[in-house]
Amino acid sequence: MERIVNDFTINIATANGTGSQSANLILLQTMFEMGVPVSGKNLFPSNISGLPTWYIVRVSDAGYQAPGDRTHIQVLMNKATWEKDLEKLEQGTVVIYNSDVKLPVERDDLILYPVPMTKIARGLNPKLARMISNIVYVGALAEVLGLDEAKLEAALAKQFGGKQKAIELNLEALQLGRQFVADELEVSDPYVVEERERDPDAFLxxxxxxxxxxxxxxxxxxxxxxxxxxxxxxxxxxxxxxxxxxxxxxxxxxxxxxxxxxxxxxxxxxxxxxxxxxxxxxxxxxxxxxxxxxxxxxxxxxxxxxxxxxxxxxxxxxxxxxxxxxxxxxxxxxxxxxxxxxxxxxxxxxxxxxxxxxxxxxxxxxxxxxxxxxxxxxxxxxxxxxKGFDYPDAMDRGKVIRSQEALEEIPEYGRYRDVDGDGIAYRTLPGSGLEPILSRGTGHDEDGVYSENPEIYAANMQRLARKIEGARNQLPAPVLREEEELEVGIIFYGSMENTIQEIDDILEETGLKVSQCRVRALPLHSHVEEFVNRHETVIVLEINRDGQMYGILRTELPIELVPKVHSVAFSDGIPPRARVYAERIMEVLEEVHK
Amino acid sequence: MTIKLNIIELPKSDYQGKPSSLCPGCGHDQISTVIINAAWENGIPPERIAKMSGIGCSSKTPAYFLGKSHGFNTLHGRMPSVTTGACMANKELCFIGVSGDGDTASIGMGQFVHAIRRNLNMVYIIENNGVYGLTKGQYSATVEKGSRKRKAEENRQNPIDLCAMAINLGCSFVARSFSGSKKQLTALIKAAMSHRGIAVIDVISPCVTFANNEEFFRSYGYVKDNETELHSPDYIPHHTPVEEVDIPAGEYQDIELFDGATLRLETVGNEYDPSDAMAALAAIHKAEVDKMHVTGLLYFDAEQRTLDEELTLSDTPLVDLSDDELRPSEQALADLLAEFRS
Missing domain, CATH: 3.40.50.970 (Thiamin diphosphate (ThDP)-binding fold, Pyr/PP domains)
Structure with missing residues (x-):
């Protein structure tokens, strides 16, 4: 059998409030410490205790961080979702399950690893059995995948923050889980975790x-x-x-x-x-x-x-x-x-x-x-x-007048008077004794005095628009990754960054090379318009139903550019899975090129 | 003629504001005058005061007093939260909040009670006339059962008594007054300015346009005839030795305030102890039953810690800290990252 190294998805089904999050984080941290590109997503309920929770671990040498298209290894701990979780699994999926849960596993096309997790946990501490059984599945997974023992133990110690008793107890549970798999089961699946070079600067x-x-x-x-x-x-x-x-x-x-x-x-x-x-x-x-x-x-x-x-x-x-x-x-x-x-x-x-x-x-x-x-x-x-954080630049405290001398340098001071022509007026602070004003949410003139005057209102609103307009190109510019072809460009933003490369690769497998433009601020930087200008077709990709960024682009782009911009928007609450979006992009492109 | 100056040598004109645009005779204008006098006589530098308000007739008044102080006419019912933020930025300012019965007892109830709960260091004046003046006279939530404004049915709902509520919340300074009782109101507002912690003053302030008929319990005529004073208050500033003050003939009780000033409460009828919350609630309840208004310092407790003290904020007001004091060093970031990486 061919081994599958660092390229699979684990789904762990538990109930919330049972300590499973600690177990899952130990697993994630261990693989991370082994230098393996890994990401974890917690799909949790709006509840404190007892409802279904899934934790999805994507192990990917390609660096993919989305949940992945399918589950390769399923951990089953939760009675409530047992049957449905099993039903969804594709042929050949590994199932590590708590065999003390007396529920059937009636599929012969899966690779089954029954582990008596409750029994093992009870043997250690009957009162805490429910929590400890979670650590048992970490041990079982560790054995199946070949996780580094020392790194596993270090991750466990880190998770329990130096509480010696908890560390000892859970360590034992870990080892018993591991041992059970080694002694009692014949491991016959292809999934393996292999150590990679760990970036010493990185942390989670x-x-x-x-x-x-x-x-x-x-x-x-x-x-x-x-x-x-x-x-x-x-x-x-x-x-x-x-x-x-x-x-x-x-x-x-x-x-x-x-x-x-x-x-x-x-x-x-x-x-x-x-x-x-x-x-x-x-x-x-x-x-x-x-x-x-x-x-x-x-x-x-x-x-x-x-x-x-x-x-x-x-x-x-x-x-x-x-x-x-x-x-x-x-x-x-x-x-x-x-x-x-x-x-x-x-x-x-x-x-x-x-x-x-x-x-x-x-x-x-x-x-x-x-x-x-x-x-x-x-x-x-x-x-x-x-990878770390860069120390911030010197603070920009804006146009605050802090002394009488500074005030005198401003010709015709008024709280809302645009003396510099950038739409930004100077302000004074309470307690300073400098040019006091009664700030208000009602209409006001350039001195901050209440006003319903139509010209004053309209001019003030124009200044405010100008002020924000002036920010446009001072804000973070989009991140561009462009292909020479300049055919299809994808505009996206925020956490979609963690799925975009996988989407790009799926599209590339079909022969489609797409450019990427990750928007990092609103109002839109002028580079976004230029990106749209350069590409034949532009897809705006986002995690919602209505295509909100697409709507903003339609409003703000020059009207002649609008026809080449198309929306791919989808949201079901789950972090974006690459194939779902890639397929929708292909559908839209097909429609466009008809 | 020499212009009279206060203890910091400022004329009263330095404490005045723009001309009022409220209806002539409005109780709120009387309160503005009292605020001007109190701040001037207490000798607070105008730039050390911040005047705060919500929305409504009462909330417009900060334009009409203390023109040399910064102020913020905020949103309806939201004066307390804005004041909270401003007070955290600059805890050394004297915050005077002005609100109305609509602004506080309805839309702003949540913020009112939580400002009290936190013991925010501010003066909180409610200019309470029982109606929404700026939207043309609808009843507010403080209007008494059985009270009737002009051309309207009488109110049949129970009123919200803001003083009783404040006392129940453990408010450190609770007073009720009447815009027509200039001497009492001046003493109470001065004392509130000298107090550290939240000082709630509920001032009955008649609306001359929509609710000044005799059947309305907050009309001038009704309040004048139906006011019960707990005591006659006198404010003695910290810079005036007590021995120089005329000792009243009868009984009195002295309240020591945070800045060294004294509020002297001269007994006018029965003895009243403002440290007794139960007595305060009983007095309010009795007045309500008797369809009277009880005025004076209802409750006082100097022992409570203010919000900024509870948060152990830096001695220097946060607004005066330098950028270096506000931003951890490069070394601090390096240490933090090293810890994350270990």
């Missing part, structure tokens, strides 16, 4: 933790937040890291963290803090953005710096709270009543999560407006390989 991190760290290094002074999946871990990681990174010589904090009563208040605190001169942020998801929209409009109109991270989950409404989507793009781009438009930074990697988190503050203070960070559950809550 979740996008949300990278956002938290980027914010801390960005000089955040206030985080106000309301708990919501999948954004809570941004706040929680921030809270975890602050005591080490942001205390002064007296041991006091240089960043306030407030768990607000709702997202209305969370946004209000951000706006209040930004108005008073510090860098403030909130993190939320779609439902929170809905509530924050009134303050986002205020931030836009009163011109107050504010940063909001939207870690997308599946909408509409409460939707699928624990699943991933890019469904909030138009929501954040235009949040607020009346004519509004916001700067949106869209990271596609954990390195960019860190970078855009600190840059968001620079942009917010430079343009005196709301800046969104736009992530999603997939990027935010799964662990990704990270």
């Amino acid at each position: 991190i979740e996008g949300n933790e990278a956002v938290a760290l980027g914010s801390i290094f960005g000089g955040i002074g206030l985080l106000s937040w309301y708990p919501i999946t999948p954004a809570s871990s941004v706040a929680e990681e921030l809270i975890d890291h602050l005591p080490k990174l942001r205390v002064d010589a007296d041991g006091k904090s240089t960043c306030a963290v407030i768990q607000a009563e709702d997202e209305l208040a969370a946004a209000g605190m951000v706006v209040g803090a930004g108005w008073a001169g510090i860098r403030a942020m909130s993190c939320t998801s779609g439902p929170g953005i809905s509530l924050m929209s009134e303050f986002i409009g205020l931030s836009y109109f009163a011109e107050v710096p504010a940063v909001f991270w939207d870690i997308n989950r599946v909408g509409p409404s409460t939707g699928l709270p624990t699943r991933t989507q890019q469904g909030d793009l138009t929501l954040v781009y235009y949040a607020g009543q009346g004519d509004t438009q916001h700067i949106v930074l869209i990271p596609g990697t954990v390195e960019e999560c860190f970078e855009y988190a600190w840059r968001a503050f620079d942009y917010a203070e430079r343009y005196q407006t709301t800046v969104f960070g736009f992530g999603d559950l997939d990027l935010g809550m799964n662990r990704w390989v990270c």
Whole structure:
């Protein structure tokens, strides 16, 4: 039998709240430490204990990080999904299952490895058997795949954070699982993990933790937040890291963290803090953005710096709270009543999560407006390989007048007077005693005084449009990977970065060479238009139903370019599988070329 | 003629604002005047004050006082959250929040109670007239059962008493007053400015346009006839030695405030102890039953820690920290990455 090395997908079916996440992370960390390109996706329910959870591990020397087209190795732990999970498996799939679950495995076209996981776990500690049995499957998998024992043990010790008792107990469970497979089963499958050269700089991190760290290094002074999946871990990681990174010589904090009563208040605190001169942020998801929209409009109109991270989950409404989507793009781009438009930074990697988190503050203070960070559950809550973070550039605190001398240098100061011609006016801070104003969300003139004057209103709105327009080419440019043919170009963004190469390779197998353009910010950089211009046909690829980025492109591109732009948008809550999107792209192209 | 100056040698004109555009005779304008007097007499530098408001007639008033202070006329019911953020940025400013009964007791109820729960260091004034003035006189949630505004059915729903609510939430300073009681209101607002923590002052402030008829419990006439004063308050600033102050003939109780000032409560009827929450709630309840308005310092507790203290924020206000103090060093990032890589 031919061996299949580092190129398969493992699906682990468990119930949540049983400790399976720890087991899965040990598995992921071990393979990562072996230098094997690996990614893990947690498909979890909106529930704390007892409902089905799947963890998908993609092992791929090609570096593919999407879930893959099929399962090669299935771990079965959960009674509730047992039958359905089995049904879906293709012929030849390896099934490692808990044989103490007295449910039938009635398929003779699979490679079956029954392991009495509950019995082994009970033998170690009857009370903790349910949790320990998860570690037993890690042991069994380790034996089947040939995982490095020392790295496995190190990963286990890391996961249990030095708690000696837990480490010893789980280590034993690991070894018993491994031993059972070695002694009692005849391993007859082709799947093998082989060690690769490990990049010593790399580590695994979740996008949300990278956002938290980027914010801390960005000089955040206030985080106000309301708990919501999948954004809570941004706040929680921030809270975890602050005591080490942001205390002064007296041991006091240089960043306030407030768990607000709702997202209305969370946004209000951000706006209040930004108005008073510090860098403030909130993190939320779609439902929170809905509530924050009134303050986002205020931030836009009163011109107050504010940063909001939207870690997308599946909408509409409460939707699928624990699943991933890019469904909030138009929501954040235009949040607020009346004519509004916001700067949106869209990271596609954990390195960019860190970078855009600190840059968001620079942009917010430079343009005196709301800046969104736009992530999603997939990027935010799964662990990704990270090469490290670059130290931020010097802070850009924007046009803040901090002294009488500076004020005097400005001819005809007015809070909303465009003295530099870039649409950005100067501001003073409360407490400074310099040119006080009563800020407001109502119509105002160049001095900030209430006004309903039609000319003044219209001119102010034009200035605001000009201000945001000026940001366009100052924001992160798209990442372009172009083919010489310049036939088909694919525009995509955010976490699709982790699937695009596999999609590209699938298309290339059919003889189709496509260029890639990963958009990293809104409003769109001029390079995006140039990319569209250069290509014969452009596909906009995204994880939602309606093609929201496609809609934005249709609105903002010159009208003669619009006919060559087409949408491929799909979302079912599961992180994008390459073949699903590749097939849709081919369908659209076929339709276009008819 | 010499212009009278306050203790920091500023004329009162430095504390004034733009002319009011509210209806002539509006209770809110009287309150604005009191705020101007209180800030001037307390000698607070105008630039050290931030005036905050929501939306509504009351929330327009920050334009009419303290023209040399920064202010933020925010969103409907959202003044507390904006003030919270601003206070975290600059905890040394004196925050004066002005709100109305619609702004606080309905759309802003959530933010009101949570600002109290956190003991945000601010003065929170509710200009409470029982109607939504700016949208032409609809009843608000504080209007009493049985009260009736002009050309309308009487209100049959139970009112929300913001003082009772604040006391139940453990608010550190709770007072009720009347826009027509200038002396009492001035003393209470001055004391609130000297207090550290949230000071809630619910001020009955009649709406002369939509609800000033005798059948309305918040009309001038009704309040004048049906006010029960708990005591007669006098504010003694920290720079005035107490011995220089006239000692009233009768009984009194002194409240020591955070900045060294004293609020002297002269007994006018029965003895009243503002540290007794049960007595405060009983007084409010009795007034409601009797269709009266009880005014004065209802409750006071100096012991509570404020939000910025609870968060152990740096002694220097966050807004005054340098970029280097706000951003961890390159070495800190290198150490962190090394830890991740180990």
